[in-house]
Amino acid sequence: MYLPPHFEMRDLPAIHEAIDSVGLANLVTWNGTELLATPLPLILVRDEGEFGTLYGHLAKANPQASAPVVGEALTLFAGVDAYITPSWYATKQETGKVVPTWNYDSIHAYGAPEFFQDEAGLLDLVTRLTQHHEGRIGGAWQVSDAPEDFIRGQLRGIVGFRMAITRLQGKRKMSQNRPLADREGVAAGLREQGRDDVADLIPLRK
Template sequence: MYVPPAFREDDLPTLHAAMREARLANLVTATGEGLMATPLPLFLAPDEGPNGTLYGHLARANPQWKQPAVGDAIALFTGPEAYVSPSWYAAKGEHGKVVPTWNYVAVHAYGPAEFFDDADRLLDVVTRLTDLHEGTRAAPWAVADAPDDFIRAQLRGIVGLRLPIARIEGKRKMSQNRPAADRAGVAVGLAASDRNTDRDVAALIPT
């Protein structure tokens, strides 16, 4: 990922927080059959390894896990993003030399993709993923709510993923390269949008 110095994010807890907030990632591997990608919910074990370790699962029928990866896999996380109109820049009225752009948060986590089908490990992964996303609900559903034989049969249809993060890159592009008056204009413009993600980006712009 191309990351100019103004947009670089190196703080590991901040990167981990962005990954958790993104929730859904895209797992990409280079194989002898070409690039392969799968959208996956993943959870992060932050203390497992120097950069943390990601866990998730794929459908057993998914050919991606069967193709040996060439080099590391990459998990792509995208956070809040928004189109930035040049009409919001104070500079538009001063000299008109402005163009559109996009603000966004992105984290790329690289590491070897390790696949497994041990039933107990799979059960731990699906339980932790479920607890993570059900935990804030008023009446959370738990894996244990379903019959054990049914869950065990479901586990036979998936393959686990473990991705120890060997390298991590973060980019937080929030108009930091623009003058203060331009940043303020972008924040006001996005805050007035009907799109929730636009308003999320507005709150992240330094003014």
């Protein structure tokens, strides 16, 4: 990922928080012939390994679940993002020398996925995945709410994976390269659009 120093996220807890805020990631692997990619809900175990460990699962019928992984795998987390119009910049009124841009969070996590199919491991995985994502919406559904034989049948159709993160890149492009007055204009404009989720990430100190 292209990573200018002023946009680079260096704080590991902040990167982990950004990962946890993303509901769906993309697992990308190379099998020696072609790139394979699958959108997946994932969970991060922060204290497992140097940079944390990712867990998820694929459908057993998905070719990526059985294909060899050549080199590193890449997991892409796209966080909040928003179009930034030059109309929000104070600089537009001063010089007119402004152009549109895009603000966004992006995390790239690299590692070697290990696949597993044991029932106990898969049940633990889907239980933790469910608890994590139900918690995000204030839900109360549990895997144990479904009939046991039904869940066992579902588990036979998936392959779990564990990926210890060996490299981690975080990018938060939130108008840090603009003058304070421009950043204030961006934050105000975003709030008018109902995009407090992005506006809250604009740094508003000198």
